[in-house]
Amino acid sequence: MRRTRILFSIEDFKTQFWGRELSKYNCEIVHNGKKIYSRIIIIISGFFQGRRIHGFVFRYLNDNESLYESTLFFLRDFLTIFVCKILGVKIIWLMHNIDQETHHNHPILSRIRRKMVGLASNKIFVTDPNLIEVAERYGIKKKKLDWTCFGEVKRGELNQKNVELKEKIVRFKESLMRLGNSKVIVGLCVSEPAKKKNHYLRADSIIGKCEEDDDYCVGLVMIGNYPEGREFESAKERMTTTPYILLIEESFSVNEEFISEQIDFFYRGLTDQSVAYTLYVAAGLGKPMIVQNTGALPLIVDRENLGYVIDDKETGTPDKIVSYIQSWNPDYTQPFLKERSWEIGAKKLLQAIQKNEDD
Known part of the structure; x- marks a missing residue:
């Protein structure tokens, strides 16, 4: 059974907990570099070095106050999509915010960026089954939609x-x-x-x-x-x-x-x-x-x-x-x-990436 490799655009505690569950199914979360173009290098180099990335997961698409930096984010995402399509990497959009990003300092650029990611995605995930109908009301096609979820985190830090x-x-x-x-x-x-x-x-x-x-x-x-x-x-x-x-x-x-x-x-x-x-x-x-x-x-x-x-x-x-x-x-x-756990959420993501045909 082949090893599935997934690259997330954002790494946080949620990525960590999904990753723990994915590792049980011969799946590896590939570490995303800190530089703005790291993901593109990882996808290309992995293809030629026998460590192919099978799925790229877009998460938060926030911009910042700088129009220059926000434009760089847009161009990076455009190149990421281009490379993924050329190399056969499945694109998943884990849509944390259905209507708009939490930080959208440049609304027109933010809307274009979200539209671009949505059109390019093989699957779009909302973060709760109840939000499927909400996403449909915002014009997202049902055949592209699915849901994933989070799970409990035991807070160990006591200071x-x-x-x-x-x-x-x-x-x-x-x-x-x-x-x-x-x-x-x-x-x-x-x-x-x-x-x-x-x-x-x-x-x-x-x-x-x-x-x-x-x-x-x-x-x-x-x-x-x-x-x-x-x-x-x-x-x-x-x-x-x-x-x-x-x-x-x-x-x-x-x-x-x-x-x-x-x-x-x-x-x-x-x-x-x-x-x-x-x-x-x-x-x-x-x-x-x-x-x-x-x-x-x-x-x-x-x-x-x-x-x-x-x-x-x-x-x-x-x-x-x-x-x-x-x-x-x-x-x-x-x-x-x-009905919701890190394992359930991780399996939903993995199934979408391992599916042979595009939706």
């Missing part, structure tokens, strides 16, 4: 930062109790800055003292730096003035399992058609998701019974969150986790 974080959360809860709240429900939102993440703008709409049962209140721990921009600066000012939000503007690896006993739910809001990995973190810990009613997250959370979807027009949100959490059963997350 002083996480010990201090746990202590901060305990003190935060004590401060809310001193405000006359004998029962405190606390959510967690760990995030990197991006303008698509509207939890930065809406966080203060889900917190506060409950009206129906004023013994309860809902607080939120937010970890991460705020995006730039006037709208986000204004929101940040609101978040720092309310006693019901603990804002920690730092970027570090959070061990959610270590602090899980202090957390009742995970909070997220995305405006685009993508899957937040937080879904897997929350499900793995048996915690519900509370999500804003924007983007693709509400569809997945609602269908998979993973949490509660907030409607911006509704009132009494803290009461509704408390009521939902009181009725929450951690077993709700098991079907979601059973």
Whole structure:
């Protein structure tokens, strides 16, 4: 049985975990070099040295503020596609964002780049089975579509930062109790800055003292730096003035399992058609998701019974969150986790690359 070699455009923890599973099926993840043209050299040299690359996987197609560098990214992708077609390398687009990239500083160039990759791809993967219908609504042909998925990651890193974080959360809860709240429900939102993440703008709409049962209140721990921009600066000012939000503007690896006993739910809001990995973190810990009613997250959370979807027009949100959490059963997350794993996701990718005929 031949050894299948796959080259990913981006290497991160997700690539690492898919790679571990792929190695069980005589498949090798070829390391992508750091230089902008490394992938092209690897594909060509592998062909002539008997280490042929069988599949190239496009992942995030983000650009940056520099038009020059963004143009170089476009040209690199064009040459990658050209070389793959000449040498018979299957092209897979793992579409993390269906509608647009997280960072698209040059919208026209970004759209052309996405269109080019889409047309060249033998298969386009969305990152959850529920997103197949969403991708079809955005004009992607059904015969090209398939889905892959992520899986659980056990957070092994435990450092002083996480010990201090746990202590901060305990003190935060004590401060809310001193405000006359004998029962405190606390959510967690760990995030990197991006303008698509509207939890930065809406966080203060889900917190506060409950009206129906004023013994309860809902607080939120937010970890991460705020995006730039006037709208986000204004929101940040609101978040720092309310006693019901603990804002920690730092970027570090959070061990959610270590602090899980202090957390009742995970909070997220995305405006685009993508899957937040937080879904897997929350499900793995048996915690519900509370999500804003924007983007693709509400569809997945609602269908998979993973949490509660907030409607911006509704009132009494803290009461509704408390009521939902009181009725929450951690077993709700098991079907979601059973049907999605790194192995399932890896096998889907491998099958597409090993398939003889183009779709």
